[in-house]
Amino acid sequence: MTAEPIRRVAVISLHTSPLLQPGSGDSGGMNVYVRELMSSLSQTGVECVTFTRADREDLPAEVFVEPNHRVVHIEAGPHHLPKEALPEISDQFCHGVMEWFRANGAPDVIHGNYWLSGVVGHHLKHELGVPFVSTFHTLARVKAEGGDPEPVWRDRAEAEIIKCSDAICVSCVEEEEQFRRLYGDPNGHIEIIAPGVEQALFAPGAQAGARHALGEDPDVPVLLFVGRIQPLKGPDVAIRALWRLHQAGRSTARLLIVGGASGHEGDLETERAHSLVDELGLHEHVEFISPQPHHILSTYYRAADVVIVPSRSESFGLVALEAMACGIPVVASAVGGLQSLVDDGVTGRLIDGRNPLDFAAAIGEILNDDEVRISMGKAAVEKASTYTWAAAAARLAALYDDIASRPMVQCR
Ligand code: UDP
Known part of the structure; x- marks a missing residue:
């Protein structure tokens, strides 16, 4: 089975926007990862659309981070919502994203970041019949091992997402080993996409x-x-x-x-x-x-x-x-x-x-x-110097093309 190369990616980042200042609240490495990785990918000609929840009333509907990478704010639930309440609005968020696809065209692949986005991405996969990639960033069982237990329903949700992901991205060998030890071998691939660093900003100086x-x-x-x-x-x-x-x-x-x-x-x-x-x-x-x-x-x-x-x-x-x-x-x-x-x-x-x-x-x-x-x-x-976002994006593009050329993983 051969397939056209991936042209358009829908990135789900429900609970936190790549436009936010990292370093407090729920904004940290994941925000940087989504912003930098998808912007680098967009520079190779792949159209990237990141969907996040509108958490303020004064946000524009769309913000272009790069000519080919935009962040779309989806209205779902009251603007000010604690993270714990977000599972309740995930259907509404999903509906908003589907509306956007109806108006603007569907993606070739969906990429969820964090389990809340994985729930949405999993649903969209079945709605649209396109492959689905997950990056978890953190997982309930990993947090439990580190002494921070999470509710059992989060663990169940993650297991569902894992079962139906066509690929799971991890950042390094340690994360892959830990994943296999705690969750076994998934149905989809596990791919190491090592993040990069903005070399022009983070460089030695006096x-x-x-x-x-x-x-x-x-x-x-x-x-x-x-x-x-x-x-x-x-x-x-x-x-x-x-x-x-x-x-x-x-x-x-x-x-x-x-x-x-x-x-x-x-x-x-x-x-x-x-x-x-x-x-x-x-x-x-x-x-x-x-x-x-x-x-x-x-x-x-x-x-x-x-x-x-x-x-x-x-x-x-x-x-x-x-x-x-x-x-x-x-x-x-x-x-x-x-x-x-x-x-x-x-x-x-x-x-x-x-x-x-x-x-x-x-x-x-x-x-x-x-x-x-x-x-x-x-x-x-x-x-x-060996860690660049361009290298990460090239690897991700190859992964998307690879899963698009295979039969999709099915969970039901
Ligand atoms: N960060 C930032 N400003 C701050 C503190 C942190 O931009 O004042 C960024 C930091 O540069 C890094 C990210 O937040 O890019 C944190 O990522 P890391 O993987 O270290 O931790 P995580 O937040 O994912 O747990």
């Missing part, structure tokens, strides 16, 4: 200039944590590691925490992080900074000596990749995709478990040895 721009003392080492504040990301580990370094008299470093709270748990975690800083007497050494756009975030990376990523689980870890692209060593937990990204002892350090003492020891070794820090930074840039 540390002194970056510190000056941020008002940081040029002689005081800077540790950096970037990401949504929630227990999963471990900001407390970064704070305690800083405390350990100060306690041991090994450094006078400052810690910059860039990002905002994510969800109710995130609000509590933010409160806990502030209390911890007070309790440990670190308020002069820790600064909380609101989420920053990528072109400014690159200055934060360049100002840093070490970027800390102490996550409990991480399907990939864009922050680690961005830091590496800027030539900054990364000290990360040895979990998920961080294990693919960080070469222990070469581009940074991988830490088993989340003991702040272990993080502090690894950070201290890098801070106190310029030769190590500089050589890790160089190796990090080299490694990061």
